Amino acid sequence: VKPPNLYAFATADELAIQLRSYVLDAQNQSFARHDVFRIAVSGGSLPKTLAQALLQPGDGSDADTPQFKKWEVFFADERCVPLDHEDSNYKLVKENWLDKIPEDMGKPTVFTIDEKYLDDVEEMAEAYEQELVKVFAKGDSVRVPMFDLILLGCGPDGHTCSLFPGSPLLRETNAWILSISDSPKPPPKRITFSLPVASHGIKIGFVATGAGKKEILKKIFDGDDGHSLPSGLINHLAQDRVSWFTDTAAVEGVSFP
Ligand code: 6PG
DSSP states (O other), X not given: OBTTTEEEESSHHHHHHHHHHHHHHHHHHHHHHSSOEEEEEOSTTHHHHHHHHHSSOOOSSSTTSOOGGGEXXXXXXXXXXXXXXXXXXXXXXXXXXXXXXXXXXXXXXEOXXXXXXXXXXXXXXXXXXXXXXXXXXXXXXXXXOOOSEEEEOOOTTSOBTTBOTTOGGGGOOSOSEEEESSOSSSSSOXXXXXXXXXXXXXXXXXXXXSGGGHHHHHHHHHOSSGGGSHHHHHHHHHGGGEEEEEETTTTTTOOOO
């Protein structure tokens, strides 16, 4: 294990078991603070891995059961497409995870984008930010929303959420949700958590697997400029609140102490 917390597993099954216990710990700690679990997820391969983790049988105790009725699920980034479009992160989460939850486990409350703003990405970002304000600020002024858990992926270029390397959006210090109309990864129109929101989760988990991630993980953990990459920046800012769930192929060449 290398600081902050870098875990590499030999198999996808092993990763799913450990990710499950990490998410359920976060759930249980969050229930001790308030009677709700607020989790943000991104797209890519994450929803499928998360579903595999959460929908496997546990030991039957409350602590080892996802209590989905008390979960509020948000999107760390979303594509500005209809919710049933094949590029939609909501559709990905719905088909891979939400639709597979057995009836008796209850369903999370999901905060999606408002399709009414599909023609105006800035309006869409503003509207999603207002959803967060309603949940996290409730009349008070809150500088940044505190998610109980933020689960992120890491692209081979070091992007995370829809924060891409070199983007001026990385300098945003106030807004919670940002809009993008020229994303280097299609589709071009997206909304995303800003860096302050993405780095302020009580816990932040990155899931990055496969040989396609080994060069970028070397840069983040061993390189001189790892901090300049979006995922490296979050890793740096959030320190021991961050955990990385990876596999052997993804950490090949990363030097563990
Ligand atoms: C998106 C995703 C994106 C993703 C990474 C990693 O909407 O494009 O949220 O940030 O998490 O590209 O994706 P993989 O896990 O599939 O490599």
